[in-house]
Amino acid sequence: MKTVTVALGDRSYPIYIGDCLSTPELLLKAIPHLEVMIVTNTTVAPLYLNKIKQALEGANKSVEAVVLPDGEQHKTLDTINLIFDALLEKPYSRKVALVALGGGVIGDMTGFAAASYQRGVDFIQIPTTLLSQVDSSVGGKTGVNHRLGKNMIGAFKQPLAVFIDPAVLNTLPKKEFAAGFAEIIKHGALHDEKYLSYLEANIDAIFALESNALIDAISKSCEIKASVVTQDETEQGIRATLNFGHTFGHAVETTMGYGTYLHGEAVAIGMVMAAHMSAQLGYITAEDAQRLSQLIKRASLPVESPKGMTAVQYVDAMYRDKKVDSGTLKLILLKRLGEAFVTSDFSKEDLLRTLNHFCH
Amino acid sequence: MKTVTVALGDRSYPIYIGDCLSTPELLLKAIPHLEVMIVTNTTVAPLYLNKIKQALEGANKSVEAVVLPDGEQHKTLDTINLIFDALLEKPYSRKVALVALGGGVIGDMTGFAAASYQRGVDFIQIPTTLLSQVDSSVGGKTGVNHRLGKNMIGAFKQPLAVFIDPAVLNTLPKKEFAAGFAEIIKHGALHDEKYLSYLEANIDAIFALESNALIDAISKSCEIKASVVTQDETEQGIRATLNFGHTFGHAVETTMGYGTYLHGEAVAIGMVMAAHMSAQLGYITAEDAQRLSQLIKRASLPVESPKGMTAVQYVDAMYRDKKVDSGTLKLILLKRLGEAFVTSDFSKEDLLRTLNHFCH
Numbered sequence: 027m028k029t030v031t032v033a034l035g036d037r038s039y040p041i042y043i044g045d046c047l048s049t050p051e052l053l054l055k056a057i058p059h060l061e062v063m064i065v066t067n068t069t070v071a072p073l074y075l076n077k078i079k080q081a082l083e084g085a086n087k088s089v090e091a092v093v094l095p096d097g098e099q100h101k102t103l104d105t106i107n108l109i110f111d112a113l114l115e116k117p118y119s120r121k122v123a124l125v126a127l128g129g130g131v132i133g134d135m136t137g138f139a140a141a142s143y144q145r146g147v148d149f150i151q152i153p154t155t156l157l158s159q160v161d162s163s164v165g166g167k168t169g170v171n172h173r174l175g176k177n178m179i180g181a182f183k184q185p186l187a188v189f190i191d192p193a194v195l196n197t198l199p200k201k202e203f204a205a206g207f208a209e210i211i212k213h214g215a216l217h218d219e220k221y222l223s224y225l226e227a228n229i230d231a232i233f234a235l236e237s238n239a240l241i242d243a244i245s246k247s248c249e250i251k252a253s254v255v256t257q258d259e260t261e262q263g264i265r266a267t268l269n270f271g272h273t274f275g276h277a278v279e280t281t282m283g284y285g286t287y288l289h290g291e292a293v294a295i296g297m298v299m300a301a302h303m304s305a306q307l308g309y310i311t312a313e314d315a316q317r318l319s320q321l322i323k324r325a326s327l328p329v330e331s332p333k334g335m336t337a338v339q340y341v342d343a344m345y346r347d348k349k350v351d352s353g354t355l356k357l358i359l360l361k362r363l364g365e366a367f368v369t370s371d372f373s374k375e376d377l378l379r380t381l382n383h384f385c386h
Numbered sequence: 387m388k389t390v391t392v393a394l395g396d397r398s399y400p401i402y403i404g405d406c407l408s409t410p411e412l413l414l415k416a417i418p419h420l421e422v423m424i425v426t427n428t429t430v431a432p433l434y435l436n437k438i439k440q441a442l443e444g445a446n447k448s449v450e451a452v453v454l455p456d457g458e459q460h461k462t463l464d465t466i467n468l469i470f471d472a473l474l475e476k477p478y479s480r481k482v483a484l485v486a487l488g489g490g491v492i493g494d495m496t497g498f499a500a501a502s503y504q505r506g507v508d509f510i511q512i513p514t515t516l517l518s519q520v521d522s523s524v525g526g527k528t529g530v531n532h533r534l535g536k537n538m539i540g541a542f543k544q545p546l547a548v549f550i551d552p553a554v555l556n557t558l559p560k561k562e563f564a565a566g567f568a569e570i571i572k573h574g575a576l577h578d579e580k581y582l583s584y585l586e587a588n589i590d591a592i593f594a595l596e597s598n599a600l601i602d603a604i605s606k607s608c609e610i611k612a613s614v615v616t617q618d619e620t621e622q623g624i625r626a627t628l629n630f631g632h633t634f635g636h637a638v639e640t641t642m643g644y645g646t647y648l649h650g651e652a653v654a655i656g657m658v659m660a661a662h663m664s665a666q667l668g669y670i671t672a673e674d675a676q677r678l679s680q681l682i683k684r685a686s687l688p689v690e691s692p693k694g695m696t697a698v699q700y701v702d703a704m705y706r707d708k709k710v711d712s713g714t715l716k717l718i719l720l721k722r723l724g725e726a727f728v729t730s731d732f733s734k735e736d737l738l739r740t741l742n743h744f745c746h
């Protein structure tokens with residue numbers, strides 16, 4: 027069992043990585059609450075809900091569950107209302123703890139519900155996808171989508187604790203596992219070149235779901251994200267580097283329609299494009315960009331722009347994002363492998379040169 | 387012009403009380419943002435929207451407005467979504483400032499929208515009812531109702547600044563003015579006996595809307611609420627004393643149906659009942675209770691329990707509240723006039739004795 031601490035003053039919390047689900051005493055220690063509401067979805071509930079429920083009920087708690095429909099299309103205020111319905115039908119007081127049992131969508135919605143129910147109750151995360159284990163479980167970004175934009179409504183809400191058990195990845199579809207791995211590669215690319223080397227050396231063990239390899243990789247990724255988040259909790263500056271690959275990737279997602287590519291797959295393409303532009307502008311070598319692309323390929327992730335998607339479509343999507351995010355278009359580029367930075371110091375021609383390289 | 391500071395560290399903010407709406411430079415100083423979205427309702431918009439808009443537009447800002455339907459029944463997540471629609475249709479970045487122009491419903495919804503839009507943007511309050519000026523403008527409680535409970539969904543979100551111009555009270559219906567005055571009386575009863583004497587001496591000037599009397603009373607009320615809130619921002623303890631009169635009052639509201647009594651009217655009845663129980667338990671004298679009741683009566687507020695409402699109905703409503711709020715039924719009683727305290731140190735018989743006194 028490893029522990030990563032997200033150090034945020036009185037909002038600090040531990041992330042436990044190991045055989046958490048077979049260690050009920052650990053859950054009970056972190057959840058002293060007498061009333062617990064587990065939030066999960068129709069896919070995860072049959073796999074793990076009873077196990078968690080029984081672990082908690084053993085300690086004389088009142089434990090209920092609300093099972094939401096599965097999928098990003100349900101990440102809405104309407105679905106959050108189903109959590110509020112369940113909480114108010116009892117009704118639960120401010121002393122209730124919410125437990126998010128599922129992937130990023132469940133974690134984001136449960137966190138926002140916890141931030142908003144009676145203006146704030148405690149919550150705990152048990153992420154069941156690789157993506158949510160290394161990404162959304164760290165940093166407290168919670169929320170829902172709006173028909174006019176993703177993650178546009180939400181709160182910064184830190185959990186009390188996060189329990190990551192790599193055993194749950196046995197039931198995760200391979201394609202989703204690879205998409206989660208894209209964020210692990212991202213952490214190496216933006217923060218730690220040695221970690222990239224480690225991933226290159228251990229990718230086979232990780233994809234074979236070897237427990238120790240998984241625990242090491244997940245822990246290191248959580249550490250990197252935690253170190254960035256503790257420097258800049260509300261994303262005024264350096265936290266934005268965690269969006270490496272995301273501006274190009276988001277353009278792919280919005281243009282191709284959500285669901286065509288998994289988020290991690292779109293980020294994979296975005297990282298290849300951002301690395302290429304970093305090389306083109308002289309920050310990294312073409313070999314560095316190639317090395318990153320190679321690792322992404324080995325993870326069975328896409329490295330090419332979607333067929334038919336044009337440079338103009340990228341530009342349109344990226345500038346629409348810009349309006350929502352801030353004044354000028356900023357990109358996260360690589361100063362070197364292992365160090366990302368936020369920049370608007372490039373011309374539209376620079377951007378178009380990269381886009382044209384990928385759009386045939 | 388008076389200024390009351392709500393001292394909450396890096397979330398501190400000023401409340402300006404005086405001819406704010408005729409002092410556009412004050413608004414402009416507090417709102418440096420280039421993009422402003424005013425949130426108001428169909429009742430307030432025709433009266434004050436253009437004035438605020440013009441004051442801000444004079445400084446080359448982009449100013450838009452979203453006009454919501456008026457009334458407590460619209461204080462819902464669905465209505466909040468209309469604010470998000472307006473923000474995302476442009477779309478506005480995190481640098482936008484929201485301005486709440488209206489009563490408590492507008493303030494609460496705008497504050498929650500500001501807390502949640504892109505996980506947090508700035509907001510400013512321009513309360514246009516006496517109730518919102520002395521109550522919801524101080525302390526950062528924001529949110530919406532759920533069909534199963536009032537104010538069950540929300541956030542603690544402090545505004546950047548509050549502008550209170552008593553001139554807007556000229557257009558406020560008398561009944562609503564009196565209901566707002568109930569909260570002013572409440573502040574005296576729970577915190578400052580001298581302030582009660584002041585109100586007794588100046589109630590006629592206040593109800594005649596004399597500017598100086600209004601500025602003094604509003605300032606003092608904001609000061610009292612601010613002093614309580616700064617000691618206990620998230621209501622772990624003393625902030626609960628601000629609910630003096632509210633437990634009985636809330637029972638009246640839920641039993642009679644929302645809208646039968648204005649909130650302040652129900653609180654007025656609740657204060658009379660809580661004062662009576664305080665006297666019955668020997669904390670204050672019957673004369674003290676009578677004195678408070680007398681002032682409430684002079685403000686044209688009700689001092690009697692609704693005809694036909696039974697003690698059992700009170701008990702049912704109060705114990706349902708209890709389940710939502712915490713474990714045991716707590717009441718806010720008066721240790722003396724000018725000092726309220728939270729207590730569960732009474733028997734059900736004590737409570738019934740008070741209820742039976744008021745329920746014929």
